[in-house]
Amino acid sequence: MMDVVSPELNSLLPDEIMDTEAIAMEEELPTEHLAAPPQSEPEPPQVPMETELPEIVSLCPTTTSMQMTSTDAQCSTSSGTQLLLAPSGLISGTTTSAKTTGPAVTQNLPKISSVTVPANHQLIINKVSGAPAAVGKSLGAAVLKPEGQKLLVAGLSKTGQPIMLALPHTWNKPATTQSTGDAKAQPTQIKMVTTVGKPVIAFTKKPAVSTAGPMITKLIITKALNNKGLSSPASVAPVVTGRVVTQSTPVTPPRSITFGETISTVPQNTSGNSKVAISPLKSPSKLTVVSVASQSPNSPQKSVTLPLSVALGQQILTVQQSATTSPAKAGTSQSTAQTVKPVQTVGGVGTSQFKTIIPLTTPPNVQQIQVPGSRFHYVRLVTATTGSSTAQSSGSTNTNPSIQPAKPVMMNAAVRMSVPIVSAQTIKQVVPKPLTSAAQVVTTSQTPQRLIMPATHLPQIQPNLTSLPPGTVLAPAHGSGNMGYAVLPAPYVTQIPQPAFVTLTSSSSFSTATPIQTQARLSLNGLSTSEAASRQRKPCNCTRSQCLKLYCDCFANGEFCNNCNCVNCFNNLDHESERLKAIKACLDRNPVAFKPKIGKGKEGESDRRHSKGCNCKKSGCLKNYCECYEAKIMCSSMCKCMGCKNFEESPERKTLMHLADAAEVRVQQQTAAKTKLSSQISDLLTRTTPAITSGGGKLPYTFVTKEVAEATCDCLLEQAEQAELTNQPQAVAERLILEEFGRCLRRIISFAGKAKTDCPINC
DNA sequence: GAGTTTGAAACT
DNA sequence: CAGTTTCAAACTC
Structure with missing residues (x-):
């Protein structure tokens, strides 16, 4: 199964993903481009998180950046502390699921719903917009300005000292634009540089690069991984570089992204780079990326969580990665598919499909990368190269702040991301599959990494994550080099060999992970794998499109053709590259090509309506030619149909x-x-x-065989003939015949009883 | 089942 | 963006 990924697949992925140089360049943004968050700027009204999701979180040794609001804040990156990023407005008084992982220290911070510092060094901060106040200093974290702070970055230093960063409110401004991810805004890049004891954060406004789609906000967190805890930013030993790129769409519940990375006090031996493409989400409300370090005592784990939303469903992206404490370079590619647990959604429009992405390696770093245009959501796992490792091994003597994260060399971790997506087909079925909103975080103590996306609405990420066909899976190429991805339809996820779904035994970060792990199997559309597998799709009959056009329903729904009648079908594992290209082409033409056409209308309108509207001319919108009629919904103002008769x-x-x-x-x-x-x-x-077979309950009538019936009839006829020969009156003749019939019956019954007695069994 | 109709998708 | 072509499903016979 895993070998389905061909090496050339890598080349098919968007260049932005595969190009590590591009990332490095972004990380190397000039300092002058980094502007301090305009804290004086009035904070905009709380906006749905979909517009404000940080696009990129980069963990790198970059030193250029503005100082954090609090200079005394310790860099949490050096001590396996998990960082949680909570953009304001994205979280409304709800903590992420990670909060349950252990004893939490909650701060009633203004604009911060809660701050959780589990014993496992994970710090979760939920920021609530609108409530100006100072950050609880009891934590020793930097003081957050009430205004102009959209993102709160908090972490615990090795000493346990929390670090908090606030992002300028401008980050959220794009959120004001309404529309399903179509809003275009100038991407804001936020670069956070944290060295040991010297976290720095910077914000940069960059011209929009994305051709279309929601504003892209990039958050780059650069931190030096130095267990030595160098006080000087200059002496930074870059170890891990991670990026988280997310896009948010308007009016969506807050999401949370947990981003974790492994930080080892010893030189990172895992120099590899894993990329994970996050399949588009229909409307995930919460995204959590959790990275778990290896069990090595020297490899504390860190994570950054971006709580985005809770109420309507949570999307969790969990990345587990192992960091080998061994100084030796990891030369083996350990690709382990991980179990993906679909996060259930609440209030979902319909069943969801999941997208699973399985990176090839288990790099200590995770980068989420947003690719403009392609609208793919990627997560890159980057491990510091030898140079950085050497620096660390030397006791973090590297004083060069400009050290950039090493390019990925190896991919050892397997990461799977599951993204449930509401498919149009599901909507057509009008059989919503309610999903639970509980965010689930799966962690493993071993090398495998897991990315789990919630099954519910993730509007903010929708522009990107929803782009991929539902159920798309990026699977690591097997032995195809450092990286490889196969876009697999959700149904195929279940076909991945069981080893790919290695059960995760969480020993570290989240105590609540266990229950999740037990049900870590990927489900499709909110259905169990068996249910999903049983779900039958109408076979297509494509002949010319190779099933790589949206004409093909299978392709349009992100599924492989299975038991179809198509000719020259390329919509299968044997043609991954073509399929990927086709998907990309479709997305280029229409970024929301794979999103359900039937979605929720505006407030007060029908719950379901065609997002685009039909264009019927002759059918009167009363035939299945009409997509509205087919979906059993009324035509709306969106439609451009002629002679429409499909109205109330x-x-x-x-x-x-x-x-x-x-x-x-x-x-x-x-x-x-x-x-x-x-x-x-x-x-x-x-x-x-x-009765017939057992013999125990054999009934008399079972003995009324044809022969018996004929014999009985013969007896009756014989009796009738005798009556006739003796000139008996008819009444007497009838009586004689009936008496003979009675005798016959008695004999039959007697015989049956005798047979039952003689042969009580199997007669 | 073959042929026609239809409208979305794709193309120019 | 509009017009045209292509395509596969829906529909008719």
Whole structure:
């Protein structure tokens, strides 16, 4: 299964993903581009998180950046502390699931709903916008300005000293734009540089690069991994570089992204780079990326969590990575598919599909990368190269602040991201699969990394994550080099060999991970794997499109063709590269090509409506040609149809509906009748079969064979003839015949009883 | 089942 | 963005 990923697949992925140089360049942004967060700027009203999700979180040794609000804050990166980033407005008084991982220290910080510092060095801070106040100093964290802070970065230093960073409110401004991810805004890049004891954060406004889509906010966190805890930023030993790129769409519940990375006090031996593409999410509300360090005592684990939302569902992205304490370079590529647990959603429009991404390696670093244009959501796991490792091994003597994260050399970790997506097909079924909103974080103590995306709405990420066809899976290429990805339809996720779903035994970060792990199997559309597997899709009949166009329903729904009647089908594992190209082409044409067409309308409008509207001309929108009618929804103002009869008061529509209802009733009645008949037959067989076969309950009539019946008839005829020969009156003749019939019956019964006695078993 | 109709997707 | 072509599903016979 895993070998389905061909090496050339790497080349198919967006260049932004594969190009490590590009990342490095971004990390090397000039300092002058980094501007301090305008704290004086009035904070905009709380906006849905989808507009404010940090796009990139980079963990690197970059030193250029503005100082954190608090200079005394210790860099949490040096001590396995998990960092949680909570953009304001993204979290409304709800803590992430990580909060449950252990004893938490909660601060009633203004704009911060809660701060959790579990014993496992994980710090979770939930920021609530709108409440100006100073950050609780009891934590020793930097003071947050009430205004102009959209992102709160908190972490615990090796000494346990918390670090908090606030992002300028401008980060959230794009959120004001309404629309499903179409809003274009100038991307804001936030670079955070944390050295040991000297966390720094910077904000940079960059011209929008993305061709289309929601504003892109980039958050880059650069931190030096130095267990020595150098007080000088100059002496930074870069170890891990991570990026988190997320996009948010308007009006969406807060999300949380937990980003974790392993920080080892010893030189990082895992010099590798793993990339993880996060499949588009239909509307995930919460995204959590959790990175768990290896179990090595010297490899404390850190994580950054961006709590985004809670109420409507949570999307969790969990990345587990192991950092080998051994100084030796990891030369082996350990690709372990990880179990993906679909996060259930609450209030989901329909069932969701998941997208799973499995990186090849287990790098200590995780980078989420947003690729403009492609709208793919990627996570890159980057491990410091030899140079950085050497620096660390030398006791963090490296004083060069400009040290950039080493390019990935090896990928050892397997990361899977599961992203449930509401598919159009699901909507058509009008059978919403309620999903639980509980965010789940899966962690492992071993090398495997896991990325889990919540199954519910993730509007903020939607622009990117929803771009991929539902159920898309990026699987690591097997032995295809350092990196390889296969975009797999969700159904194929279940086909991945069991080892790929290695159960994660969490020993470290999250105590709550265990229950999740038990059900870590990927589910599709909110269905269990078995249910998903059983879900039958209508086979396509494509002949010319190679099933790589949206004409093909299979392709349009992000599924591989299976049992279809298509000709020259490329929508399968054998044509990964073509499929990837086709997906990219579709996304280039329409970034929301794979998003459900039927979605929620505006407030007050029908819950379901065609996002684009139909364009019917001849069907009157009363045939299945019409997508609205097919979806059993009314045409709306979005439609450009002619002669539309698919509106509420349309008599034609009512007539059709009545007919349809009547037909449905008939079908139901017929079905019920068939069911009843079948049940009766089954019951009859159930009752009779044992008697016939077992012998214990053999009934007399079972002896009324053809021969017996004929013999009886002969007896009766003989009796009738005798009566006739003796000139007996008819009444007497009838009596004689009936008496003879009675005797026959008695004989039959007697014989049956005798046979039962003689052969009580198996007669 | 073959042929026609239809409208979305793709193309220019 | 509009017009045209292509395509596969829906529909008809």
